[in-house]
Amino acid sequence: MSSVKLDTLIIGGGIAGLWILDRQVERGRSAGLLEAQSLGEGQSISAQGILHGGTKYSLSGLVPTGAREVSAMPKRWTESLTGTRSPNLSGARVRTPECHLWRTDSVRSIVGMVGAKVGLAVTPTVIEPENRPAVLRSCPGDVALLPEQVIEMPSVLETLRSMHEDRLVHGTVGAISKDRSDGYEVTATTSDGASLIIHTSRIVLAAGRGNEALLAMIQGRNPSRITRPDMQLRPLHMGMVRGPEDALPELNGHCVDGGQTRVTITSSTAEDGSRVWQLGGRLAEDGCSRSEDDQRRESKACLDAVLPDFDSKSPALEWATYRIDRAELKTRRWARPDGAFVSASEDIITVWPTKMVLAPNAAEKVDALICPNAEDQDVQSLPFRGHPTPDVARPPWETARWS
Ligand SMILES: Cc1cc2nc3c(=O)[nH]c(=O)nc-3n(C[C@H](O)[C@H](O)[C@H](O)COP(=O)(O)OP(=O)(O)OC[C@H]3O[C@@H](n4cnc5c(N)ncnc54)[C@H](O)[C@@H]3O)c2cc1C
Structure with a gap:
């Protein structure tokens, strides 16, 4: 059984988890990401890849708060797609401008x-x-x-994967509990069947619909301490x-x-x-x-x-x-949430970006919740080097039943 120690463990490698990973690394933190299936499996690989700037909202004549967050995103993505800002996505394909x-x-x-x-x-x-x-x-x-x-999602996910290969691990979470240093101990099984213990100061849940089961697992161990946001x-x-x-x-x-x-x-x-x-x-x-x-x-x-x-x-x-x-976050009357949802309870941060285009916004919100001086000295910068790495998920048109 091997063990690693890091500042931030992200669970779930869709666009939100990968962007948050990149942001944490850019901030000089030891960060790693655990993915149970393939990167982007579920929503991100299925997305149409449109970098919405808010026009969709304005079609109805209603401009919710979230539309203001969205309106800043096309410029933010362009900075990454042209390689002028991290993550450098200049290797990803833009289908159309x-x-x-x-x-x-x-x-x-x-x-x-x-x-x-x-x-x-x-x-x-x-x-x-x-x-x-x-x-x-x-x-x-x-x-x-x-x-x-419009961006080609498989190429965006592949660019992020190759950038952070030694910070990604392919495996499943068995248990999450508090450790002696007031951080968390995550017991995982990697895809080659090996056991892995991860000690981390905080956990970011970016597992899309998988967040619900992970929150239930964490709350099961700490019923009174963790507030659990509901999902829809x-x-x-x-x-x-x-x-x-x-x-x-x-x-x-x-x-x-x-x-x-x-x-x-x-x-x-x-x-x-x-x-x-x-x-x-x-x-x-x-x-x-x-x-x-x-x-x-x-x-x-x-x-x-x-x-x-x-x-x-x-x-x-x-x-x-x-x-x-x-x-997404559960809302009253099933309304669409305004913008990216990020909330912390103790050192568990839950993320639903609401839209792929809001991943940079979600990463900034996560960063804002982390105390700048809260880092442990004794951590690994490439925590998952040598462990199995997840692949990028296959897009829906490669797995569909055509007729
Ligand atoms: C058909 C469709 C089209 C869309 N088009 C657009 C668009 O054009 N523009 C736009 O901005 N948004 C679009 N969206 C929304 C966008 O896709 C999502 O908001 C975004 O991809 C969510 O990303 P995520 O990283 O939160 O989740 P996901 O992409 O679902 O990633 C979650 C990851 O967590 C992993 N995971 C789950 N459970 C666990 C676990 N227990 N342990 C470890 N890993 C786990 C999953 O395997 C997956 O890789 C679209 C959505 C859909 C469904």
């Missing part, structure tokens, strides 16, 4: 576009009809460009279509209908070279009660309605769906 925004021809959707124009840090610019991509040529009304970047799940049933590039052109953007995004389309390239569209927005929210077959049919019908120039009946296309729950 901007998204398209268009509407269906209902009266309500015109109101939606007006709502978008009163937006926040990023505002749409209407493009001339001759500059529209072919697939949006016959769309009624305006087509606009929105300076929202927000389900999605996403659509996907894949095919050759001539049948499925590159497209990233939102079709607006009333105060909502009727569908959000993002493009990726699969391992076999085919193009994939992920279909989110209201299509995915309303799709939770549909069967897979019904959601495939609804995806086709939705694209027929919002993209008059797209041939959804092309035999070159295949269709699939995937279900995924977003994990």
